[in-house]
Amino acid sequence: MLQRLHFLEVAYCDRLQVVESNAPNLTTFYFAGLVGQISLGGSLQVKTLYMICFRQTNIVCYARQNLLSIAPNVETLTISSLSEMVNTPMLSSKFLHLKVLQISLVGMAFSGAYDYLSLISFLDASPCLENFVLAISQHRMQHASILGEPSHDLRQTPQQRHDKLKSVTITGFCSAKSLVELTCHILENTTSLDCLTLDTTCHPSCSVTKLGKCHPLILMDGDSLVEARKALLAIRKYIVGKVPSMVKLNILEPCSRCHAVESLVSTADSS
8 A cells, every 4th residue: 555655644633743654655745733753764756745834933944954854855845834933054965856945934923033045045955946936924024124224235145056946936025134135146146047026915915916906805904015115115226136137027016906995094094
């Protein structure tokens, strides 16, 4: 039976402390819940791995430190974390076969101490990476904003070329200085980039990318709209000028219905 097992899902087994599989032909592993000890027998066949942990922090850090020993040949990796309290560590280990990486950070607010720029640890460790998606969903931004900072204060990191990376998408893009620095790093060190998408909407509240307007019950709130405006200013000031002519830049902003609600709120507050 183990020979025939290709897909394994372990979801929300809160009392489970150890996950162990010796299935030799396992290709997809989906895990959701609280991370304990995970062993897939060093399976070389696991190509797709999901780690969805919305009730646990520092999963991105855990993934960088541990996933190579779990699935050394992973090609598609999806990581979802409630929040990151520590930076993603720079390590010498490599995801030699990773082509698609999606990282989701979902929470009310993330620690302002977390350095988005530390995510280059994954980029530097993935020489075959082609598609990178960073999805940020937060109700308020606690990081230091780039606005008001002189451009020469942007940090420069040791150059590491990303010669296979073609598509980068950041949803919930905000004016956090370290997030702008991460974006600039990608632009300055990726010769293969075809498309960069920066979505300033409060993902997934604003559905501008889907239907062109929001459902009345999920409109972006005032604070999110203010931050979206700051993000747009940061993009124009620090990022647009760094985009090579051959790279398609997509900038998404809140839909007209969200802006209409913002105008109504502003009018009500002033009356």
